[in-house]
Amino acid sequence: MEEMEKIGIVFGDVSSKEIQVTITGIVEEGEFVQVFHQTSGWILGRLERIERKTDLSVEKALLLNAGENIQIQEVMVGTVNIVGYRDSKGILQVPKTPFKAGEPVYRAKDSLIKDVIGIISSKNNGAYIGMLYNHQIPIYLDINYLVQKHVSILAKTGGGKSYLTGVLIEEFIKNGVTTVVIDPHGEYISLKYPAQFSKQMEKFSVTPKGYSDKIVEFSPDTKANPGAKPIKFTLSQLTPREILNLVGLTDYRPYLVPLRKAIDILKSTKGNYSIKDLISQLDKSEDSATVSALINALMTLDEVGIFSEIGTKIDEIVQKGKVSIINMKGVSPDIQEMVVQRLSFALFELRKRDAVPPMMLIIEEAHNFIPQQGKALSSRILRTIASEGRKFGLGLCIISQRPAKVDKNVLSQCNTQIILKVTNPNDLKTIGDSVEGLTRSSLEEIQRLPVGVALVTGANISFPLFVEIRPRETVHGGEGVRVA
Numbered sequence: 001m002e003e004m005e006k007i008g009i010v011f012g013d014v015s016s017k018e019i020q021v022t023i024t025g026i027v028e029e030g031e032f033v034q035v036f037h038q039t040s041g042w043i044l045g046r047l048e049r050i051e052r053k054t055d056l057s058v059e060k061a062l063l064l065n066a067g068e069n070i071q072i073q074e075v076m077v078g079t080v081n082i083v084g085y086r087d088s089k090g091i092l093q094v095p096k097t098p099f100k101a102g103e104p105v106y107r108a109k110d111s112l113i114k115d116v117i118g119i120i121s122s123k124n125n126g127a128y129i130g131m132l133y134n135h136q137i138p139i140y141l142d143i144n145y146l147v148q149k150h151v152s153i154l155a156k157t158g159g160g161k162s163y164l165t166g167v168l169i170e171e172f173i174k175n176g177v178t179t180v181v182i183d184p185h186g187e188y189i190s191l192k193y194p195a196q197f198s199k200q201m202e203k204f205s206v207t208p209k210g211y212s213d214k215i216v217e218f219s220p221d222t223k224a225n226p227g228a229k230p231i232k233f234t235l236s237q238l239t240p241r242e243i244l245n246l247v248g249l250t251d252y253r254p255y256l257v258p259l260r261k262a263i264d265i266l267k268s269t270k271g272n273y274s275i276k277d278l279i280s281q282l283d284k285s286e287d288s289a290t291v292s293a294l295i296n297a298l299m300t301l302d303e304v305g306i307f308s309e310i311g312t313k314i315d316e317i318v319q320k321g322k323v324s325i326i327n328m329k330g331v332s333p334d335i336q337e338m339v340v341q342r343l344s345f346a347l348f349e350l351r352k353r354d355a356v357p358p359m360m361l362i363i364e365e366a367h368n369f370i371p372q373q374g375k376a377l378s379s380r381i382l383r384t385i386a387s388e389g390r391k392f393g394l395g396l397c398i399i400s401q402r403p404a405k406v407d408k409n410v411l412s413q414c415n416t417q418i419i420l421k422v423t424n425p426n427d428l429k430t431i432g433d434s435v436e437g438l439t440r441s442s443l444e445e446i447q448r449l450p451v452g453v454a455l456v457t458g459a460n461i462s463f464p465l466f467v468e469i470r471p472r473e474t475v476h477g478g479e480g481v482r483v484a
């Protein structure tokens with residue numbers, strides 16, 4: 001049997017959930033340890049906190065300060081949270097009787113960690129996202145689970161959300177998962193290009209790779225994003241109310257009736273119609289003075305060029321095994337919401353009829369598209385997909401830097417949660433409320449996470465784990481522009 005590294009001894013009051021350890025070895029907070037339990041065998045635990053206990057009283061400290069020679073007695077004490085063990089049926093269990101004081105505590109062996117936390121060793125259908133923090137244990141997430149049960153990726157700005165999302169997309173590509181990305185900043189086009197080699201890649205066994213043959217780019221604004229194919233919608237699919245919403249005329253009253261009249265005429269005379277048709281119809285009507293604000297708004301909308309008589313076909317946008325990036329760089333928030341609403345609606349309807357492949361819909365800046373307060377044009381359909389999408393093989397991946405501002409009902413439907421550094425108290429509270437099995441000390445750790453380390457829970461991972469995210473194979477597009 002291989003030698004185990006002893007790091008301390010169980011002491012004091014001992015329960016079955018938490019133990020105190022005098023620390024004699026070299027260990028850090030967050031590391032896994034193992035302890036023998038008299039009836040359950042080897043048990044995995046996680047060292048949550050280390051404290052240095054000393055006998056230096058205030059009185060003695062004052063004497064020390066005055067220059068006297070004072071001896072300080074000290075001991076390192078650790079608190080270990082018990083994670084548990086796998087029983088003979090493979091179910092995660094925790095001991096039901098206390099541990100014994102005096103038991104030695106060892107650094108956990110990789111084999112026990114893998115067994116207890118449920119890491120899949122097979123690379124089949126696994127998304128390789130990185131290594132267990134402080135260990136050389138690769139972490140794979142079950143791709144079917146990710147797609148079927150929704151994912152949330154939460155962190156403050158600069159916490160590494162988009163970088164990690166890029167890692168996930170690379171894994172989706174390798175596993176043939178069809179993906180649509182709502183990309184408000186045009187960050188994901190760079191998945192086409194291989195990253196520069198770095199030393200860090202060796203540690204994670206990553207090699208630079210580009211995926212230009214798997215990426216298709218669309219944009220409602222091909223002037224701002226000339227590399228993209230246009231995405232267009234047919235105006236005739238929109239109700240008068242939706243049109244008014246879209247052009248930002250929230251007080252419908254003066255416009256609804258004239259607009260409805262104009263649309264009815266166009267429908268009966270032309271069938272499909274353009275914004276220009278609609279404008280000239282409104283111009284001709286006896287209400288033209290009342291609706292001048294509407295006419296102006298429609299002229300602005302026409303300049304965006306997002307409507308045409310024939311819209312982009314969804315089966316052109318969604319391609320089996322490929323990643324379709326909807327690049328919305330430079331597109332106004334109203335149009336972005338409409339694009340997300342139309343596209344999500346179409347994807348959901350087509351998935352119900354199995355007319356497009358099962359897929360993952362990734363939404364960056366989700367607080368804008370499904371806000372907790374107020375409403376976006378896209379709120380309703382995204383809520384429907386969150387609650388019903390899994391039945392039809394339409395997975396949702398929600399990304400946000402303001403978890404507290406994302407619709408709670410949608411967040412609660414995400415069974416896999418990936419959390420990077422978060423410091424805002426409201427956001428931490430939202431996370432604490434929505435992540436099962438998160439200890440108070442883990443919640444504290446989230447505030448101090450280095451960039452690139454994530455807390456992952458759900459999928460095949462049976463309790464919250466810290467994972468060091470692997471380097472990207474492709475260029476990360478979210479890099480701030482360097483001036484010098």
Ligand SMILES: Nc1ncnc2c1ncn2[C@@H]1O[C@H](COP(=O)(O)OP(=O)(O)O)[C@@H](O)[C@H]1O
Binds near residue numbers: 451
């Ligand atoms: N796993 C990682 N490994 C190395 N660098 C990372 C990692 N994650 C993020 N970074 C760095 O941090 C910066 C911010 O990450 P990004 O994903 O763009 O943040 P945001 O959460 O705002 O989307 C990136 O430009 C990148 O350089």
Ligand SMILES: [Mg+2]
Binds near residue numbers: 161163
């Ligand atoms: Mg980002």
